[in-house]
Amino acid sequence: MSEKIKVTLPDGSVREYAVGSSSMDVALSISEGLARNVLVAKVNGEIWDAGRVLPTMCTLQLFTWNDAEGKATFWHSSAHLMAEAIESLYPGTKFGIGPPIDNGFYYDVDFVDQRISSEDFDILENKMKELAAQNNAYERSEVSKADAIKYFTEKQDPYKLELIVGLNDGEITFYQQGNFVDLCRGPHIPDTGKIKAIKLLTVAGAYWRGNEKNKQLTRIYGITFPKQKELTEYLEFLEEAKKRDHRKLGKELELFMFSEKVGGGLPIWLPKGTMVRERLEKFMRTLQTERGYQQVITPHIGRIELYKTSGHYDKYGADSFQAIKTPNEGEEYFLKPMNCPHHCEIYKSKPRSYKDLPLRLAEFGTVYRYEQSGELNGLTRVRGFTQDDAHLFCTAEQIKEEFIKVIDLVIHVFKRLGFENYTAQISLRDPENKSKYIGSDENWAKAESAIIEATAERDMKTETVLGEAAFYGPKLDFMVKDAIGRSWQLGTIQVDYNLPERFELEYIGKDNLKHRPVMIHRAPFGSMERFIAILIEHCSGNFPLWLSPEQFIILPVSEKYHEYAQNVLSFLNNNDIRGLVDERSEKVGKKIRDAEVSKVPFMLIVGEKEAAEQSISVRKHGAGDLGTLSLEAFTDYFNKALAE
RNA sequence: GCCGAUGUAGCUCAGGGGUAGAGCGUUUCCUUGGUAAGGAAGAGGUCAUGGGUUCAAUUCCCAUCAUUGGCUCCA
Numbered sequence: 218m219s220e221k222i223k224v225t226l227p228d229g230s231v232r233e234y235a236v237g238s239s240s241m242d243v244a245l246s247i248s249e250g251l252a253r254n255v256l257v258a259k260v261n262g263e264i265w266d267a268g269r270v271l272p273t274m275c276t277l278q279l280f281t282w283n284d285a286e287g288k289a290t291f292w293h294s295s296a297h298l299m300a301e302a303i304e305s306l307y308p309g310t311k312f313g314i315g316p317p318i319d320n321g322f323y324y325d326v327d328f329v330d331q332r333i334s335s336e337d338f339d340i341l342e343n344k345m346k347e348l349a350a351q352n353n354a355y356e357r358s359e360v361s362k363a364d365a366i367k368y369f370t371e372k373q374d375p376y377k378l379e380l381i382v383g384l385n386d387g388e389i390t391f392y393q394q395g396n397f398v399d400l401c402r403g404p405h406i407p408d409t410g411k412i413k414a415i416k417l418l419t420v421a422g423a424y425w426r427g428n429e430k431n432k433q434l435t436r437i438y439g440i441t442f443p444k445q446k447e448l449t450e451y452l453e454f455l456e457e458a459k460k461r462d463h464r465k466l467g468k469e470l471e472l473f474m475f476s477e478k479v480g481g482g483l484p485i486w487l488p489k490g491t492m493v494r495e496r497l498e499k500f501m502r503t504l505q506t507e508r509g510y511q512q513v514i515t516p517h518i519g520r521i522e523l524y525k526t527s528g529h530y531d532k533y534g535a536d537s538f539q540a541i542k543t544p545n546e547g548e549e550y551f552l553k554p555m556n557c558p559h560h561c562e563i564y565k566s567k568p569r570s571y572k573d574l575p576l577r578l579a580e581f582g583t584v585y586r587y588e589q590s591g592e593l594n595g596l597t598r599v600r601g602f603t604q605d606d607a608h609l610f611c612t613a614e615q616i617k618e619e620f621i622k623v624i625d626l627v628i629h630v631f632k633r634l635g636f637e638n639y640t641a642q643i644s645l646r647d648p649e650n651k652s653k654y655i656g657s658d659e660n661w662a663k664a665e666s667a668i669i670e671a672t673a674e675r676d677m678k679t680e681t682v683l684g685e686a687a688f689y690g691p692k693l694d695f696m697v698k699d700a701i702g703r704s705w706q707l708g709t710i711q712v713d714y715n716l717p718e719r720f721e722l723e724y725i726g727k728d729n730l731k732h733r734p735v736m737i738h739r740a741p742f743g744s745m746e747r748f749i750a751i752l753i754e755h756c757s758g759n760f761p762l763w764l765s766p767e768q769f770i771i772l773p774v775s776e777k778y779h780e781y782a783q784n785v786l787s788f789l790n791n792n793d794i795r796g797l798v799d800e801r802s803e804k805v806g807k808k809i810r811d812a813e814v815s816k817v818p819f820m821l822i823v824g825e826k827e828a829a830e831q832s833i834s835v836r837k838h839g840a841g842d843l844g845t846l847s848l849e850a851f852t853d854y855f856n857k858a859l860a861e
Numbered sequence: 862g863c864c865g866a867u868g869u870a871g872c873u874c875a876g877g878g879g880u881a882g883a884g885c886g887u888u889u890c891c892u893u894g895g896u897a898a899g900g901a902a903g904a905g906g907u908c909a910u911g912g913g914u915u916c917a918a919u920u921c922c923c924a925u926c927a928u929u930g931g932c933u934c935c936a
Contacts, residue, residue, distance in 0.1 A: 334865080335930095421931030422864030429933050433864050436931070464928095468872080477909075477927050529936060536862095536934090555936055589862050589934060590927095598935085687936065738936095775893040802893075810897035824895060834896080842896055 225276040240267040241407065244279050254281040256406045257290040264290075266357055266404040282443050292317035294355055294394075294405040295412055295441040296324045301397035302344035303437075307331055312399070313376045313425055313434050320451075321440030325423050327376070328435055338417040341437075349412045353395040355405035362386035365400065376425060376434075412441050414448035457701055463753040464595040470758055470815065472749075472766075473596065482593040482600035484746055489766035494745055496764050498581055500633070501605050501741065504626060510577040510607055515559035517583060521549040526719055527558040528655065532688065538587045538600075556582035557713075557738060560608040561720040564734075569724040574734060575615055579607035581745070596750035603745045609737040610722065613663065616735055620671035620693075620710065627695055627708045627741045634752060635761065638698035640678040642706075643668055645691050647684030654688050660714035664735075665691045667712060689715035695741075699755040707748065708741040758816050759838070762859050769796035770817045771833075772808040774824030776800075781828040785821065785848065792852050796821075813838060819855070 221233040224243055234242060240258035244251045244267070258267050259278040264286060271277070280287040296315035303310050303326060313325030360368070362381065368391075369377040377400045381389065392401045394409055406412075417439040425431035442448045459465075467473050472490030479485060486494060502512065521540055524530040533554065540549035553559065560578045569576065583603045592598050609619050624641075631639055645665050646654050654661070668691055672679045679693075686692060692711035696704050713736040716722075723731045742748035752760070762768060769789065773782040782798045789796060796819075799808045805822060812820045820836040826845075827833055833851055835843040846854065 332865095419930055420865075423932050424863080427933070429863060433932075435864090438931085475927085481927060527936090533936060537936095557936090584936090586936075591862065591864095591932080592934070593927095594929085689936080772896090774895055777893070804892095804894050804899060805896060806894085807898055808896095813897055820896080822896065826895090836896060 222271055222273045222275070224271065227276075227278050234271070236273070237270055239270055240265065240277060240279060243271075243277060251279065251281075255279045256281055256287040256411070257404050259286065264404055266355070267407055268354075269357065269404075289317040290404060290406055291411070291443070292322040292441065294409070295415070295439065296322040297355070297392065297394060297397065297399055297401070297405065298345050298348060298409055298412060298441075299341070299417075299437065299439055300324050300326070300399060301348055301395055302341055304397055305348075306341065306344055307333070311374045311376055314380075315399075318438075321418065321438060323423075323436050323438045325425070325434040325436045327432070333420060333435060333437075335417075335420055338420075342415050342417055345412075345415050348395055349409045349415070351395060352408050352410035354408045355392050355394045355403075357403055357405070358391050358393070359387075360389050360391050362389055365389045365391070368398070369400065411443055414442040414445045416440050416448055416452065454701065458703070458754075461701070461754040461757045462595075463597075463750040466753050466758040467596065467750075470766075472753070480600070481590065482588060482598070484596055484599055484601070490749070492766040493760060493764050494749060497742070497745065497749070498605070501630070502579075502581075504629065505577075505579050505607065508577075508622065508626060509575075510579040513560070513563060513578050513580050515553075515556060515563075515580060515582065517553055517585075518550040519553055519559060521551055523558045523562070524551050524554075527555070527561070527716060528689070528719055529554055529558070533586075536587060538585055552585040553582070554584050554586050556580055556584065556604065556606045557608055557716055557736070558720075561716055561722060561736075564610050564722050565720060569610075569722075569734070571612060571724055571726050571732075574724060575609050575611035575619055577607060577609045579605075582606045596746040599744075599746055602747070604740045605742045605745065605748075606738070606740050609739070610717075610734045611737070612724075612726075612732065613735055616664075616667040616712065616737065617671050617674075619737055620667055620712075621674060623710050623737065623739045623741075624671060624675050624677070624693075627710070627739075630741045631695070631697060631707075635755065636697040636699070636707075639707075640680065640696050641672060642685070642694045642696060643672065643679050643681045643691070644685035644687075644694060645681060645683050646686045650684070654686065656689060656715045656718070661691070664712035664714055668693050668710075687711055689713050697751070699751065700757070703754075705751045707743050707751065708739070709743060710737060710739040712737055759818075760816075762818055762855075762861075765818050767796050767817050768794055768855070769819035769821050770808075770812050771796065771798040771821045771823060772805055772812065773798065773800065774805050774822065776802065778823050778825070778828050782823050785823060785833060788848050789852070794852065794855055809836065821851075 220236055222236055222238060223231055223233055225231050240260065241252060241255060244255040255267050257280050258265050259280065260271060261275045282288060282291060293316060296317065300312055300315055307328060309329055311327040311329065313327065315322065315324030362384065365381050366378065369381065380400060390401065390403060391398050392403055392405055417437060419438045421436050422433045423436040424433050440451060442451070467490070470489060471487050472493065473487055474485050475483070476485060518541060521530060524534070537554060538552045540551055542549055563578055564576060581603050583601060585601045588598055588600050611619050646661055672693065690711055690713040692709055694706050695708045696706050698704055717733050717736050722734050724734050726732045771782045771785055773779050779800055786796065786798055801808070809820055816838060818838050822834040822836060832845050832847050834845045835851060837843055
């Protein structure tokens with residue numbers, strides 16, 4: 218009988234170790250540095266504690282902080298550490314769940330009759346640091362269901378007991394570090410000593426098991442790192458995000474506003490914001506016209522019957538803005554929550570032939586949805602917003618090609634706006650819960666395969682998620698990464714076999730018989746409001762030159778040069794360059810500062826010298842003095858910058 | 862919608878049971894200037910709204926509205 222176990226490493230090599238060896242022993246045999254950094258392992262495809270004894274034959278992969286698995290485990294263990302600190306400071310606290318998340322971890326706890334706020338974070342953080350420094354090992358133990366129930370009954374923790382009830386005997390494990398024992402599947406990092414930098418971030422309410430009928434627990438979010446430096450960097454990232462917040466910049470740059478009197482979630486576009494938005498709309502309109510879309514305009518309200526036909530009334534009517542009544546008995550109108558029903562009526566306005574298809578109807582359509590009050594957020598979640606909407610009516614055979622064309626359009630738009638980093642999410646139906654959706658199995662299958670094939674053909678990075686489809690069809694959502702690495706969901710393309718059915722849309726085919734068209738909904742920006750919010754944060758308020766509300770500002774050195782400044786202004790305006798003159802009686806230094814703060818791309822300084830030689834002194838935002846140029850030379854320079 | 866926080870001048874914020882303060886901005890005057898803040902004087906607030914407690918409420922209590930951190934939701 219061999220006294221050795223066989224371990225296959227990711228590079229395919231097989232090594233032998235003594236029986237009873239752990240992943241940590243394997244790491245140590247490779248290098249001491251690796252052993253120091255190893256946080257967790259994957260053994261035969263299952264994620265394991267690095268200290269756990271390996272089976273006689275296994276494949277092994279080791280994870281450190283540089284791996285997603287390593288980070289998740291690190292944060293999961295940090296959640297336990299926080300729980301230990303909470304238990305020691307607030308005895309009697311009941312614990313819910315404490316998982317890792319994308320950036321850190323949280324723990325849902327029930328403080329019973331105590332209250333905790335972010336003011337208590339210091340003391341809690343310090344306790345965590347103290348416990349971390351004890352270097353306690355995270356120890357795994359297998360526990361019978363009966364013992365597990367006994368333990369948490371004595372501890373009087375109803376949440377853990379509820380979790381245990383749902384587990385199978387023989388599959389229950391506890392983890393202990395220091396004096397804290399938790400029900401947990403694991404795995405965990407070797408010891409608390411690895412957690413060097415700790416920051417608690419926010420406290421919030423969260424329902425037990427995400428169900429609003431359950432008790433609301435206190436959720437504490439935190440983040441930890443193996444090095445202090447990484448925490449510092451992360452906190453700087455949070456600061457940067459705060460600086461870019463579109464709500465802050467929108468106010469400072471006078472792009473948009475909200476008014477309590479107008480109503481929550483109803484954005485009001487100020488002149489500068491309107492300039493940005495109109496330019497974006499024009500940009501999109503031009504692209505669409507080139508691609509065979511036809512622009513339409515439909516009313517903001519429609520008779521209730523329209524939405525009964527579309528199905529939106531049954532699905533959302535009760536939770537929407539309520540019907541608008543007229544002096545006529547029984548006559549009711551709805552604020553439109555979607556543009557598609559109107560577009561279906563345009564389709565129906567005359568008989569259609571297969572020769573008319575695809576019919577592409579586009580509209581910057583403003584829609585109104587009564588979002589829950591707690592959901593409203595800046596421009597990203599509002600109650601009235603404008604979609605860059607279009608509906609493509611086509612034959613089943615045309616779906617894939619149309620889909621590909623839309624993908625190409627969306628990618629073109631993203632690139633033009635500086636979003637180089639994007640992926641797509643394919644949202645399919647949840648096969649376990651078909652009752653949530655309308656439409657036949659056959660149609661769903663067709664639509665889903667069209668999306669999958671189209672994305673494959675364009676070689677897109679995609680992720681497929683079951684259960685995320687709209688109720689009427691599957692969809693493809695684009696996610697972009699912004700300049701500081703955050704992911705946002707933007708444009709969407711959705712196949713819809715349902716509305717053509719409900720509106721009884723038809724076309725006459727080559728065979729002279731009636732057929733049902735398919736509809737594709739698509740919105741590259743999604744909504745103008747949300748898109749501009751994301752764009753503001755992406756570029757930190759420094760819009761690309763072509764979108765900038767003011768492309769330049771002329772700064773006369775003194776009042777004597779106002780007349781020359783006006784001449785420069787009309788010259789540039791005549792060359793399609795937009796801007797204004799700062800005629801305040803301030804020193805140039807002050808005018809420059811104000812222009813820099815308001816992020817105007819070019820400052821054009823004019824004084825005695827410039828007036829005499831018909832030139833301008835050019836200063837670029839964030840870059841400084843570019844020297845003196847003739848008006849023509851600046852126009853050339855500007856137009857080159859515009860094309861970049 | 863639910864839990865927590867917040868709401869004071871145009872903006873950012875301090876204050877506090879006896880009807881309010883700073884900085885920036887704005888207005889006027891002086892200054893007419895050269896690449897990130899020249900000087901002086903003034904105006905500006907039913908302290909979110911509605912109730913209640915109190916001799917007295919902007920301050921304490923309740924409700925509403927709005928904003929915000931989360932949860933749930935998202936055509």
